[in-house]
């Protein structure tokens with residue numbers, strides 16, 4: 001008999017979670033203005049809001065915390081982290097920041113000007129926020145196939161080379177760099193192929209433009225290259241990662257994802273001009289250059305997390321759990337972005353709640369229903385997140401409207417996943433009866449989904 005798959009770790013510390021009643025959840029959610037970010041964590045049974053900073057650190061990481069050097073300047077933990085980043089990415093210049101968006105803030109303050117255009121595959125929401133708030137444009141050049149949730153493609157996160165070439169030809173002077181997000185979070189945690197990265201690099205060279213990787217889930221991307229792209233089966237994740245970063249000039253990193261820490265981020269680059277310019281913004285925004293918003297102990301845990309997060313067994317355990325949830329949803333015929341991505345399942349809310357008009361935010365409505373059903377907190381990745389068009393101020397109803405179920409690393413068992421699937425099935429079974437959604441009562445100008453206040457219609 002073939003042995004079943006099991007996690008490549010055992011559990012040493014646990015934290016209780018509490019179930020609640022539907023009545024309690026109705027009250028709590030109303031008080032939270034139907035915004036999942038405004039719930040208290042203790043009002044949640046299974047928290048799939050995000051896989052960011054919510055993973056379980058290993059015993060090696062906790063041990064490393066005790067070795068952190070808390071010197072203001074020149075801390076040993078900084079140099080150890082810098083060496084690890086260089087070993088994994090090949091980038092010799094390194095600036096720590098407190099999280100990924102802080103890396104964007106520091107680097108984009110140096111590189112992005114009003115009127116600029118930054119093409120790439122689907123920009124992440126904070127990335128888009130940092131571009132648009134500077135009066136620049138984030139130009140989405142993802143392949144069209146990514147928008148068809150039923151289509152099974154190995155690298156659905158890819159950049160469309162024709163769209164990119166057109167952008168480069170049209171906006172040549174206005175483009176400070178091209179950005180590739182690995183994995184493509186917004187398109188459903190879908191990977192980008194090595195071939196595609198190489199092609200972007202070649203095209204960028206022709207137009208003499210630098211390439212930046214938004215690298216939060218670069219290790220998951222490397223896992224998919226190993227499993228799906230010809231010629232990589234026998235390479236290690238670390239070898240693949242080194243090759244990937246070889247096609248970039250630099251990276252911004254949210255270490256809260258694939259580096260499995262609760263807080264942390266960085267910029268790394270081979271370009272002296274980027275490094276020198278970014279340094280000037282790190283000091284006022286983040287802190288001195290050898291800590292950039294992180295404690296020494298956090299840098300120590302991050303160095304270990306980067307090493308563990310780029311081990312095959314860590315990634316295999318994680319991605320197989322995401323696939324497990326996908327198979328359950330297949331069993332129940334619930335439509336989601338196919339194939340399953342690296343960090344989450346993205347349920348296609350337009351297909352599930354086809355009776356709820358777009359203007360009433362179907363994915364947010366589905367998110368609400370799932371919470372009321374079983375205390376499971378998912379996250380809308382759809383029309384609320386898409387914000388308004390910065391010029392017309394109209395809602396952007398053009399793209400996908402998804403409920404994201406993000407799986408924290410090393411945190412939940414497959415029993416929890418079974419509960420998630422069953423709860424979603426219950427909502428799915430009564431989908432025809434759900435005909436009205438939500439309306440916005442109050443919203444911010446950028447990144448409104450964090451604070452938006454809603455009411456049921």
Ligand SMILES: *Cc1c(COP(=O)(O)O)cnc(C)c1O
Pocket residue numbers: 052099100101102124126127181182185214215216217253254255256257264265
């Ligand atoms: C999470 C994330 C960011 C922002 O990082 P934070 O650590 O949350 O600030 C940027 N880009 C991508 C692709 C991400 O997933």
